[in-house]
Amino acid sequence: MTVPLSRALAAELIGTFALIFFGPGAAVVQAQTGALGHLGVAAVFGLTVTAVIAALAPLSGAHINPAATFALTLAGKFPRERVLPYVAAQLVGATLAAFVLLALFGRKGNLGATVPAGSVLQAFTLETFLTFFLLLVALRSGRPWVVGGTVALEAAMGGPITGASMNPARSFGPALASGIWTAHWVYWLAPLLGAALAVAANHFLSPREVIETQPQRAQEFVPEGEPV
Structure with a gap:
């Protein structure tokens, strides 16, 4: 049964709100208290994604990421008319989540805004690869804990360099609330490029023919006239 668009959009709004409230929210709490540490922030991102997919995937697919929506559309798994909504x-x-964080914490930790710590080229390349691997995993698995674990892994590795966004919405909300737009285009273009590469890789890796799963009987391989 197709879920009505209004319910699917509500799920996407709530899911993305949760991602920003808890993910960048954890970065803000870390900046204020130092209690979580970098790996703690990465774990919060991963756990949030796991919970959102588990709860909301039946309603909307739990994309919570324009790059994921783009990838699924390119792969022919999502209707084009629903992309913009x-x-x-x-x-x-x-x-909404970013402005709630602003009301709660002020501009502490720049509200988790994603800004390159190195060169723009470095950030662009890293965000492309991070998104590529995330969406390749999502396309080939989709299990909540697998996707959430991948997010945590990549946030742990790439967070200090780019913020490990992999998600234009994740970067857009904190940028709008904090007013920090440094190299913001990177956090749109790189994830979309990574998404397209993930779709291409998934298509290449997917079998074109039915793979034989049962071994043929031994006698089928015995030359005619020889005993089995």
């Missing part, structure tokens, strides 16, 4: 819901959810 989904992305709009994701951006609204991210923005």
Whole structure:
């Protein structure tokens, strides 16, 4: 049964709100208290994604990421007419969460805004690869704990360099609330490029023919006239 668009959009808004409230929210708490540590922040991101997928995937697919919506559309697994409404819901959810964080904490920790710590080229390349691997995993598995674990892994590795966004909505909300737009284009273009590469890789890795799963009987390989 197809879920009504209104319910799917509500799920995307709520899911993306949760991602920004808990993910960048953890970065803000870390900046204020130092209690979580870098790995703690990465774990919060991963656990949030796991919970959101488990709870909301039956309603909307739990994309909570314009790059994920783009990838699924390219792969032919998502209707094109729902792309813009989904992305709009994701951006609204991210923005609302970021402004809630602003009301709670002020501009502490720049509200988790994603800014390159090195060169723009380094950030662009890293965000492309991070998104590529995340969405390749999502396309080939989709299990909540697998996708959430991948997010935590990549946040642990890439967070200090780029913020490990992999998600234009995740970067957009905190940027709008904090007013920090440094190299913001990187956090749109690189994830979309990574998404396209993930779709291409998944297509290449997927079998074109039915793979034989049962071994043929031994006698089928015995030359005619020889005993089995």
